[in-house]
Amino acid sequence: KPKETKRGNRAASHKFMSEPRSHKVADGSARKRRDIDEDPFCDLNVDCRIASRRKFVDGKEYRTQNGQCNNLGNFKWGMAGVQHKRLFKDAYDDGKWDSRTKSVTGTNDRIVRLPGARKISNAVHATVADKPPNTQSLSNAFFYFVQFISHDITKTPLGDVPADKDCCAGSSEKFCMPIRVKVTDDFFSAGDCFDARRSFVVKQCDSRSDILNQINDITSYIDGSMVYGSSEAELNELRSFIGGSLKTSPANFMPEAVNPTGLECDNVNHPDLCFLAGDTRANQHPGLATFHTVFMREHNRVAADLKSLNADWSDEKIFQETRRIVVAELQHITFKEMLPKVLDSSYVSQYGLSGSYSYNKSVDASLIQEFNFGNRYHTLMPAVFDMAEFVGSSVVNQVSLEQENVFRNPGFLLRDNFRGVDQVLLGLVANGCPFINGLMNDATRNFMFIDENGKGSDLASINIERGREWGTPAYYLYRQLCGGVTISSWTDLAITHPADVIAKLQSVYASPKDVDLWTGIVTETAVGTSISGPTMSCLVAMQFANLRNGDRFWYETSDTNLKFTTGQLSELKKVTLARVLCDNLAVATMQNDVFSISGPWVDCSTISGMDLTPWDV
Numbered sequence: 298k299p300k301e302t303k304r305g306n307r308a309a310s311h312k313f314m315s316e317p318r319s320h321k322v323a324d325g326s327a328r329k330r331r332d333i334d335e336d337p338f339c340d341l342n343v344d345c346r347i348a349s350r351r352k353f354v355d356g357k358e359y360r361t362q363n364g365q366c367n368n369l370g371n372f373k374w375g376m377a378g379v380q381h382k383r384l385f386k387d388a389y390d391d392g393k394w395d396s397r398t399k400s401v402t403g404t405n406d407r408i409v410r411l412p413g414a415r416k417i418s419n420a421v422h423a424t425v426a427d428k429p430p431n432t433q434s435l436s437n438a439f440f441y442f443v444q445f446i447s448h449d450i451t452k453t454p455l456g457d458v459p460a461d462k463d464c465c466a467g468s469s470e471k472f473c474m475p476i477r478v479k480v481t482d483d484f485f486s487a488g489d490c491f492d493a494r495r496s497f498v499v500k501q502c503d504s505r506s507d508i509l510n511q512i513n514d515i516t517s518y519i520d521g522s523m524v525y526g527s528s529e530a531e532l533n534e535l536r537s538f539i540g541g542s543l544k545t546s547p548a549n550f551m552p553e554a555v556n557p558t559g560l561e562c563d564n565v566n567h568p569d570l571c572f573l574a575g576d577t578r579a580n581q582h583p584g585l586a587t588f589h590t591v592f593m594r595e596h597n598r599v600a601a602d603l604k605s606l607n608a609d610w611s612d613e614k615i616f617q618e619t620r621r622i623v624v625a626e627l628q629h630i631t632f633k634e635m636l637p638k639v640l641d642s643s644y645v646s647q648y649g650l651s652g653s654y655s656y657n658k659s660v661d662a663s664l665i666q667e668f669n670f671g672n673r674y675h676t677l678m679p680a681v682f683d684m685a686e687f688v689g690s691s692v693v694n695q696v697s698l699e700q701e702n703v704f705r706n707p708g709f710l711l712r713d714n715f716r717g718v719d720q721v722l723l724g725l726v727a728n729g730c731p732f733i734n735g736l737m738n739d740a741t742r743n744f745m746f747i748d749e750n751g752k753g754s755d756l757a758s759i760n761i762e763r764g765r766e767w768g769t770p771a772y773y774l775y776r777q778l779c780g781g782v783t784i785s786s787w788t789d790l791a792i793t794h795p796a797d798v799i800a801k802l803q804s805v806y807a808s809p810k811d812v813d814l815w816t817g818i819v820t821e822t823a824v825g826t827s828i829s830g831p832t833m834s835c836l837v838a839m840q841f842a843n844l845r846n847g848d849r850f851w852y853e854t855s856d857t858n859l860k861f862t863t864g865q866l867s868e869l870k871k872v873t874l875a876r877v878l879c880d881n882l883a884v885a886t887m888q889n890d891v892f893s894i895s896g897p898w899v900d901c902s903t904i905s906g907m908d909l910t911p912w913d914v
């Protein structure tokens with residue numbers, strides 16, 4: 298049973314990020330991140346007409362593992378390892394890579410610096426009491442599923458800092474990004490420091506410039522890369538090579554990692570269990586790890602059914618067909634169940650997220666760096682983590698834990714003789730996530746990833762500093778781009794931000810044009826019953842539209858070589874997350890809509906799902 302501990306006190310200097318894995322360049326070799334600044338993709342020209350660049354099994358085409366040649370004219374669009382795109386020119390101080398630090402109120406002769414990240418975090422994002430529940434009845438299952446899908450889309454690797462170099466002690470290592478606490482507050486003392494690192498970077502391909510850009514470690518397409526990995530090598534570690542299935546550990550859990558380095562399993566209270574998934578962040582939280590477990594099981598469930606329908610299929614054929622089905626389920630659930638709660642229906646229709654699909658080969662699905670901030674829904678983080686069980690016909694919380702004891706602690710899934718995963722899921726569906734506003738609970742603002750001294754870190758400060766070190770321009774430009782609104786005075790924010798928030802922003806920033814993108818968008822008032830303000834909605838909708846329209850393998854494709862049959866597609870469209878959960882967990886009762894806590898709980902047998910008979914070919 299995992300140990301449960303108490304909150305600790307303050308941080309002095311604390312390493313909280315996982316170690317980077319070596320960056321795999323296109324030729325398959327691995328080089329240390331700190332040695333690279335050329336982008337190996339810039340001069341690479343892959344001709345997608347060559348069959349070996351794509352993936353064929355028995356003459357049928359499937360997605361490549363790293364996303365290569367999804368777009369036949371531009372092999373690297375949406376592929377793992379490619380640069381993030383920018384909507385605007387960078388805002389680096391030197392136009393190349395120096396973090397954005399200057400206020401617009403300064404001049405060349407008299408530079409005014411932006412307020413420190415922790416200062417903004419304290420003034421704008423701090424909660425005095427735990428946040429009230431949201432008014433939309435959104436469940437914690439919603440929160441962790443949004444994270445699960447976000448981990449299909451973006452993962453920005455960090456640069457490497459040698460273990461003997463201490464960024465907080467003033468090391469001049471290239472990728473050091475110490476975030477310093479300048480004034481003593483309720484949790485930290487002046488002089489404390491979050492030992493963060495800058496993201497890994499490569500030179501922009503345009504040879505006239507030395508501008509450095511961040512890259513995506515994973516495929517941006519919604520292709521289940523968090524389940525299957527973003528390279529053949531990662532996938533090979535996960536496959537059993539028997540009957541198309543994925544490896545498991547006892548009681549049908551994900552396999553345990555041989556080498557847990559960099560896999561976010563280092564909670565000081567339970568460091569000895571670490572699952573291996575397609576994404577390195579799977580162990581970050583038991584809620585997230587539960588979805589990883591469910592979709593690994595779903596893969597194996599579907600693979601077993603396909604094998605019994607088609608006894609002559611090879612392991613490879615069953616594997617690829619199953620992956621294709623599971624990816625279709627993920628795409629369907631994301632667009633039919635998740636996005637309508639993330640975005641107001643006006644954005645869903647304006648960006649064509651619900652209409653009929655037609656592939657557009659000129660759409661680049663690679664990650665838009667500003668979406669990365671738009672999609673950091675960290676302000677919805679629940680203060681506590683509940684595990685629940687059925688008692689009679691009601692779901693009752695059994696264990697309630699402080700989040701910081703749960704982070705990076707996947708052992709909860711095995712609790713109670715392996716019933717933990719079911720209890721986590723019931724807890725996620727039965728309990729609501731907090732109100733949507735720019736405030737963060739202490740768990741992520743003060744106690745994230747505590748070390749043995751109970752010392753944690755501040756995700757709000759990190760998100761703000763991350764935007765600056767990426768040279769992401771300030772919020773006001775995106776408000777202009779997305780809403781056509783020019784921000785020149787504080788009152789111009791009144792359309793999007795409540796008065797008390799504007800006052801908080803004004804208490805730290807010298808100008809409304811200084812407001813950092815993440816801070817600006819998470820403090821916007823959400824549109825309708827969604828969880829996103831107008832600028833956030835626009836950034837999120839833009840990326841999801843690209844992920845759909847720019848994906849040649851989208852599950853609704855009508856391409857004769859790639860499409861599902863009409864019978865298959867109509868079965869796939871019956872899938873709901875509730876059904877997937879019923880099929881893969883030891884629960885007999887579920888809500889039809891697991892993203893809402895408003896119920897009712899119904900017998901799993903009444904929740905319809907897909908019938909695989911149309912795959913009997």
Ligand code: HEM
Nearest residue numbers: 440441443444447451452453582669672673674675759763
């Ligand atoms: C269990 C709760 C969560 C924890 C502990 C957590 C923690 C973190 C951390 C430590 C980072 C890296 C920050 C940086 O160095 O820049 C991060 C990034 C991110 N988070 Fe979360 N997060 C959580 C939930 C979520 C949720 C619900 C979403 C919703 C979509 C989300 C979206 C993102 C995104 C998009 C990034 C940037 C990913 C990248 O490209 O590297 N997170 N999160």
Ligand SMILES: [Ca+2]
Nearest residue numbers: 449516518522
């Ligand atoms: Ca992906």
